[in-house]
Amino acid sequence: MSTTQTAQLMDGTHLAKRIVEEAAVKAAEISHRTGSSPCLATVLVGEDPASVTYVRMKRARCAKAGIRSRHIALPAATTTAELIDTLSDLSVDPDVHGILLQHPCGPHIDERAAFEAIAPEKDVDGVTMHSFAALSFALPGFVSCTPGGIMRLLEAYDVDLAGKHAVVVGRSAILGKPAGMLLLAKDATVTYCHSRTTDLSAIVREADVVVAAVGRPRLIRGEDIKPGAVVIDAGYNPGNVGDVDYDTALTRARLITPVPGGVGPMTIAVLLAQTVEAAAKQLGMQRR
Numbered sequence: 008m009s010t011t012q013t014a015q016l017m018d019g020t021h022l023a024k025r026i027v028e029e030a031a032v033k034a035a036e037i038s039h040r041t042g043s044s045p046c047l048a049t050v051l052v053g054e055d056p057a058s059v060t061y062v063r064m065k066r067a068r069c070a071k072a073g074i075r076s077r078h079i080a081l082p083a084a085t086t087t088a089e090l091i092d093t094l095s096d097l098s099v100d101p102d103v104h105g106i107l108l109q110h111p112c113g114p115h116i117d118e119r120a121a122f123e124a125i126a127p128e129k130d131v132d133g134v135t136m137h138s139f140a141a142l143s144f145a146l147p148g149f150v151s152c153t154p155g156g157i158m159r160l161l162e163a164y165d166v167d168l169a170g171k172h173a174v175v176v177g178r179s180a181i182l183g184k185p186a187g188m189l190l191l192a193k194d195a196t197v198t199y200c201h202s203r204t205t206d207l208s209a210i211v212r213e214a215d216v217v218v219a220a221v222g223r224p225r226l227i228r229g230e231d232i233k234p235g236a237v238v239i240d241a242g243y244n245p246g247n248v249g250d251v252d253y254d255t256a257l258t259r260a261r262l263i264t265p266v267p268g269g270v271g272p273m274t275i276a277v278l279l280a281q282t283v284e285a286a287a288k289q290l291g292m293q294r295r
């Protein structure tokens with residue numbers, strides 16, 4: 008096996024920076040024209056260290072872009088009903104334009120019920136059924152942030168998806184499932200793989216585009232990457248290790264997202280862009 012890198016890296020850090028800069032310009036314009044700056048409410052249940060870090064990163068980037076954030080830290084013992092009350096209050100608060108409920112909330116929480124308490128017009132994280140339905144019908148709406156970021160990366164690197172075989176590994180409601188629907192909307196032929204899939208390797212070997220979105224370090228074997236494929240690694244694992252065996256995949260793929268510096272920064276950039284869009288709409292500056 009050759010150990011020479013053939014893949015071009017898809018630089019999520021660079022593209023995300025550009026998207027955040029654009030969001031900052033729009034946020035300033037909103038503030039100037041309406042006297043009110045966009046505001047994102049971040050809701051965190053418990054103190055899972057990774058979630059604390061992600062929320063901190065989101066708030067720091069909001070601050071840089073001139074987007075206000077209001078943080079609600081709820082104890083780990085919060086019930087589903089209490090969480091729904093908090094999200095319902097934020098949904099009718101005119102000073103809040105976007106709402107983020109950080110996932111995961113803990114095993115005792117009915118996360119689906121909680122997400123549904125977010126008003127669709129404030130669902131800047133694209134997690135409600137309303138947003139998922141809009142995305143599935145290719146209608147305007149907020150997309151789930153990581154899949155939205157993946158699509159922007161594919162577009163930025165001129166990946167033509169029509170007729171391509173896209174294999175999405177993972178079927179979570181906020182990542183795998185919507186990623187597959189967005190790829191389908193671009194005329195890719197989409198195969199979903201999951202924990203009950205038999206012979207994952209055989210399916211991945213047929214993929215022109217692989218989206219790895221399970222959260223299992225190096226699940227996708229580098230040898231299974233078809234030469235010339237596009238590899239999107241959306242796995243979040245401790246220690247910044249992706250779902251793809253990166254070193255080997257690098258020698259076979261045409262394009263690949265690094266971890267870190269690929270899909271992760273794009274997730275936050277899309278969140279900010281959608282928060283600004285939500286604020287513009289709610290403050291009467293644009294129609295969706």
Ligand SMILES: Nc1nc2c(c(=O)[nH]1)N[C@@H](CN(C=O)c1ccc(C(=O)N[C@@H](CCC(=O)O)C(=O)O)cc1)CN2
Nearest residue numbers: 061108109110111132152153243267268269271272274
């Ligand atoms: N409500 C949501 N919960 C979760 C989402 C989400 O989109 N909405 N996504 C993930 C985690 N996540 C954001 O919440 C996230 C993960 C990673 C990154 C990121 O930028 N990672 C960097 C590395 C970070 C580091 O150095 O520690 C990278 O990949 O370059 C951003 C967001 C689960 N929950």
